[in-house]
Amino acid sequence: MFQIGKTIVSEEIIENDFVCNITACKGECCIDGEAGAPVEDEETQILADIYPKVKPFLRPEGIAAIEAQGTFVKGFDGEWETPLVGGSECAYVTFSDQGIAMCGIEQAYNAGEINWRKPISCYLYPVRVKQYQDFAAVNYHKWHICDDACSLGKELQVPVYKFVKQALIEKFGQAWYDELERTANEMGR
Structure with missing residues (x-):
């Protein structure tokens, strides 16, 4: 876990790959x-x-x-x-x-x-946000029905945070996403 502003973010959104495979699921x-x-x-x-x-x-x-x-x-x-x-x-x-x-x-x-x-x-x-009193937890939600999305994401090498980039920007803003991207780059993703 790492912190960006008032959010605690799971590394899983950087470490895992995901691209929705709607034709499969x-x-x-x-x-x-x-x-x-x-x-x-x-x-x-x-x-x-x-x-x-x-x-x-x-x-x-x-x-x-x-x-x-x-x-x-x-x-x-x-x-x-x-x-x-x-x-x-x-x-x-x-x-x-x-x-x-x-x-x-x-x-x-x-x-x-x-x-x-x-x-x-x-x-x-597959990112879920849980709001607490002083911070929001930003986590990856792994669900078996999305196994095909995980496989496609791995094949295309698209981390979760990149797949939901626009949604993350809408939720937290561009500066927040830029910080997330810097952290991901430091992790080699």
Whole structure:
């Protein structure tokens, strides 16, 4: 672990490789698990505000889940998260003709309907950020469904921190990322 400003960063985001391999996993991270995607406090209002513009991009099951549960919910851990359809996939998920899970929020963003890409936890994945009172912990989340992404990242020699560069800059700023890059260079990555 090392410190950048008010963050404690795991070396694993530098040491491990990762490039999302959506054709192999089919977006399993959006449909597997027991909880929705983490949502930050300030993102809850964004989800509520953009829902009318995102709704046309969603599946009927997702719309029903959101309208029954809300645009965000309190998870078992007491944190905010996206609602689920039947305790399974994220309510904001859609599927391509090839059965690949996609984000309805991101589809609305790509169509120019909204100016917010998606929850930062989704944009940052496989990096997870846990906020504590005096600092934030920045960690690599290893999940077996992403084994193909790890293999592709290794093949292409792309460390996790480079794969999520834009998301890290959005979350922490350019100066923070520059410091991370200096540390990675010192580690030979």
